[in-house]
Amino acid sequence: MRNLAEYFAMGGYAVYVWPSYAAAVAVLIGVLIASLRSLRARSAELEAIEGSLPHRSREERPT
Amino acid sequence: MTRKRRRLYLLGLFLLGLGTATALALAAFRDNLVFFYSPSDLARLAVAGDRAVRIGGLVEQGSVERRAGSIEIRFRVTDLQNTLPVVYAGILPDLFREGQGIVAQGRLGPDGVFRASEVLAKHDENYMPPEVAAALKRSGHWQETAGKPK
Amino acid sequence: MHRFANPARFLRLGAAIMPWSTGVAVLSLAAGLYFALFASPADYQQGESVRIMYVHVPAAWMALFIYTSLAATSAIALVWKHPLADLAAKAMAPVGAAFTALCLVTGSLWGQPMWGTWWVWDARLTSVLVLFFLYLGHIALNNAFDDPTRGARAAAVLAIVGVVNVPIIKFSVDWWNTLHQPASITRLAAPAIDPAMLRPLLLMAIGFTAYFVSILLLRIRTEILARKLRTLRYMQGAEAPAPAVAGERI
Incomplete structure (x- = not known):
């Protein structure tokens, strides 16, 4: 198991790797x-x- | 049906024309689209000394000289046919090393030395862990391809 | 209601695909992130910064893949006037723009430590920037007209014209001297990437693609609803609902 701080340092490239x-x-x-x-x-x-067009029944329902 | 077919043919013709026009335009501007010149290009094209240009090639093995107490660095860039001495004072990218491809921007002095104002590293398309690279070098299967100029 | 027949079938198909693509996306992205950040080696030259590749390269692939799909969809819309093609094109353009932006940002973050610069105007980088502007132009044209069909037609023409940029991006690194290195993965040769690095790269690429499929289905559904809304509002405004003047081109 590597040291956690060393892992987050990414060999010195932390400021480039993590923002990516x-x-x-x-x-x-x-x-x-x-x-x-x-x-x-x-x-x-919709x-x-x-609701304001009660005479139209819709054949397919979204979601 | 026929209208659809006509639209399809029109689109095909349009794309053909567009492709041809683009290819011709790119061929015409070929030299201007080049990001850098190789040392051989530079010798051939005789670029005027007052113009800023970019050169690219490999850093020749064993050519890097650093002066003590100065940030100035001298090295030679080669495309394996011609070499060009370069002098540069500034920050080098992490990948800069001997045998590595680089691109340098600057001016060619009257003494034939290229005075770089910026040095960029070019890396190759090979990715491998250090152990694999070491094993390849040991077994003699290593090929130096970094930044090979065309 | 022949106009709604096609979208209804599409919605059923989409609902069937969505759980699968979402599942693949979640699993591949989780596995991809694990391999990208924990279970893969550092590069012999680039060290740990090589991990940026696992985001940058799949994002670049998506940018090109989505643009090619956009151009194909636009061609279908212009030639066959398929009622869903315009909606699909409108739905995918912002996703493509987002992946292109991600590609540019991560490329910049990778170029600074490795090349020594955030940006150069070489053929590869410039042509990808042009791709980003093509996406933005497509989005802008789609919203520039009061009549959505006119906007869709203008955007489709732009998408088709812009398709010449796709081979330029792909082959720029072979045709010209560029700072950007050539492709590592080509179909003819063995990839120049170690298998331990290829694994996270491909997993992320599968994850991005599956993510795109799910998002696209979702966004096309939204566009179908938006079109229905326009139709219903038009009919409401016209008081007497006349089916022939639904304001939509078939």
């Missing part, structure tokens, strides 16, 4: 959250507008 992985995590999670949010927003709007 942080950027990757930020991009993956950021895109996921943004996509989920806009899906929820559209679903909510539900609201369908």
Whole structure:
């Protein structure tokens, strides 16, 4: 088992390696959250507008 | 159906034209797209001394000289045909070492010495653990390919 | 309702694929991160900084893969007028832009310690920056028109024109002298990467691809809902719902 501090130092490249992985995590999670949010927003709007159009029954439901 | 086919042919023609135009443009600007010149290019093209250029090649084995008490460093860059003496004072990248490919920006002096203002290291496409590299060198299967100029 | 028939089938298919792609994404990314950060050796020349490769290279592959998909989808949209193609193109462009940005940022973080510079204007780096601007242009054009079909058509033309940049990026390191090194993995030759380093690289690449599939399905679903919303609002605004003037091109 390597020393933990030595591991996080990444052989002196810590300031380059860790921000790279942080950027990757930020991009993956950021895109996921943004996509989920806009899906929820559209679903909510659609539900609201369908409530005002009672004669239209929809054949497929989102989500 | 025929309209779809016509659109498809149009698109194909368009892409063909676009590709040809791009290829021609790239071929025309070929020399300007080069990021660095090799020492042989430099000898052939006779670049004017007052113009800043980039040169690239391997740091010749055994050519690196450091003066005591000075950050100035002298070395020779080679493309295995021509070599060029380089003098540089500044910070070197971590990968700088003898036998390594480098790219240096600077001016060629009238004395034939290249005065670099910036030195960048070029690394090769080989990735391996140090033990594997050591084993390859021991068994004689090692090939020096780092930054090989074309 | 022939207009909704296709999206309905797509939504069912997407719902069937989504759990699998998400599962593959989570597992590959977890295993990839483990191998990338713990169970792989340092490089003989680059030391521990080689770990940046496990993010940088798969991000670059995704940037090119998504752009190629974007151009193909745009061609389908322009030639066959498939009702889902415009929506798919609109859904994938921001994801591609995000991967391209990740590729540029991690490349910069890798170039500074290894090459000695954050950025150089060599053919490889410049052509990837152009790819990023193509993505941004696609997103901007898609939102630039009041009529979404006109925006989609303009964006599709841009995506197809920009596809010439893909081979330029791919072969830039072979055609010109660049600071960037040539590819390590080519189909013809044995990869110039040690197997212990290839494993995290491929796992991350599989993880990114599966992640993209899940995100894309999610985003296309969102675009389908958005289009339905526009149609319903149009019909509401027109008071009498006339099916023929749904405001959508088939």
